[in-house]
Amino acid sequence: MKLNKFKKLALAAGISALAFSAHAEDVIKVGVLHSLSGTMAISETTLKDTVLMMIDEQNKKGGVLGKKLEAVVVDPASDWPLFAEKARELISKEKVSAIFGCWTSVSRKSVLPVVEELNGILFYPVQYEGEESSRNVFYTGAAPNQQAIPAVDYLLKQGVKRWALVGTDYVYPRTANKILEAYLKSKGFTDKDIFISYTPFGHSDWQSIVADIKKFGTAGKKTAVVSTINGDANVPFYKELSNQGIKAKDIPVVAFSVGEEELTGIDTTPLVGHLAAWNYFESVDADDNDDFIEKWHAYTKNENRVTNDPMEATYIGFNMWVKAVEKAGTTDSDAVRDALIGVSVKNLSGSYATMMPNHHITKPVFIGEIQDNGQFEIVDKTPDTVVADEWSDYLSGSKDLIADWRKPLSCGNFNVKTGKCGGSK
Structure with missing residues (x-):
């Protein structure tokens, strides 16, 4: 009797293993590596939802190579070393074919040696500081010449003569500001024209720094703030600007990490007139954008959910990956990497994004002005898409x-x- 029971258990285990093996062969796993808790959850949770929507939509089309896509979602919890641990888990244990993830550069830098060691593929969807090009990373966010430099050029046209470079204390703001400082000095500005300040992630007490910015802006020269503040620290920063009576007409702020998602749920009245530089805004007038917004609202079952630039970068990266896998006829990392170069897909603003040999994509650049409804009015844009300069000329x-x-x-x-x-x- 005991032997019979043992045989039944063994048979059940064998059937279960076969079923698991069959399932593994019938699906293509996709890793989602975004903070769903911690200081960066305010920005990253939406990108997780974007990938899930794209997977759902692709599966309704029949999947990829005749197989269904399956998302493997992990939460690195705004903990930079944990990003590396979770990336290793996704590639080694879960056997994902690609990872869509990271927001901050410090999280990307944490993941970089893992994807290179394990020969994985990471799609990184957020603006960053440049000074990098990895064989295993595809950068669908902006390089500095696709966001920061055009933003400064716009402010130069508005007559700005003094520059407050304010950022969160990590690699992206420090490197981006190093590039901007060199660029401004190439335009004839000197150290006395440039104010630089850094604060930790989640910083909340902005009183003294905003007072310093206000004082810096009283020298009789038009002053602007170039903000690389990331995450939830933006909320108290803008509140303090309002508290100290700093209006956009006096000292405009152009932000590189504030989009529609970050403006959700806060009083935007004091922010009206301040600026952001991105490669996409929800307010872009294009049929593809209208379709994307409609699908987003249907998927989330929430008409109030906004779209933003890193969502578009995720959308572009996902569609490029699908196209490359189909072109290669396999999910093998080496084959997909080679197939990705030269792939073009539609962006959401009416043109095309192309993956260049430097693993960066071509992008238009928009300057948007914050409106009282939490949206942006586009006040300037590049005449064409811009090729990323992964290594700065400055x-x-x-x-x-x-x-x-x-x-x-x-x-x-x-x-x-x-x-x-x-x-x-």
């Missing part, structure tokens, strides 16, 4: 570098002066 150690992942070069930091792969030396 930093001495970078200006001679390019990235080209096509064979035979296959290099992320090729020095055009020395003819060698490996950087500035």
Whole structure:
């Protein structure tokens, strides 16, 4: 009797294992690596939902290569080392074919050695500081010349003469501001024209810093704030600007990390007239954008859910991945990476995004002015899409570098002066 019972258990286990194996062969797993808790959840939760919507939509079309897509969602909880741990879990244990994730550069930097070691693929959907091009990362957010530089150019046209560069204390704001400082000095500005300040993630007491900005702006020259403040620290920052009577007409703020999602649920009245620079706004007038917004509202069952730039970057990256997998006829990382270069898909503003050999995409640039309804009125845009400059022309150690992942070069930091792969030396 006991032997019979043992045989039944073994048979059940065997059937279960076969069923699991069959399921694994019938699906393609996709990793979703975004903070659903902690200081960055305010921004990243929406990107998780975006990937799930895209997977759902693709499955209704029949999936990819005849297989259904299955999302594997993890929560790195705004904990930068945990991003690496979760990425390793997604690639090694869950066997995902690609990861869509990260927001901050510090989280991307944490994941980078993992995806390179395990030969994974990461789609990174947020603006960043540049100075990087990895074989295993596809950057669908903006490089500095696709956001920060055009934003400064817009302010220059408005007659701005003094610059307050204010950011969260981590790699993206520090490197972006290093580039902006060099760019401004190339335009004739000096140290006395530039004010720089950094604060920790989640910073809430802005009284003294805003007072310093206010004082800096009283020198009789038009002053602007260039903000690389990330996450939920933006809410008290803008509140303090209002508390101290700083209006957009006096000292405009142009932000690189404040979009429609961050404005949801706060009183935008004191923010009206301040600016943001992105490659997409929900207010873009285009049929593809209207369709995307309609699908988003239907998927979330919430007409009040807004769209934003990193969502569009996620949308573009996902569609590029699908197209590359179908082109390669496999989810093999090496084949998909090669297939991705040169892939073009529609963006949401009426043009196309193309994946370039440096693993960055072409993007239009928009300057938007905050309205009292939490949306942006587009006040300026580039005449065409902009090719990303992954290595800045304004930093001495970078200006001679390019990235080209096509064979035979296959290099992320090729020095055009020395003819060698490996950087500035």
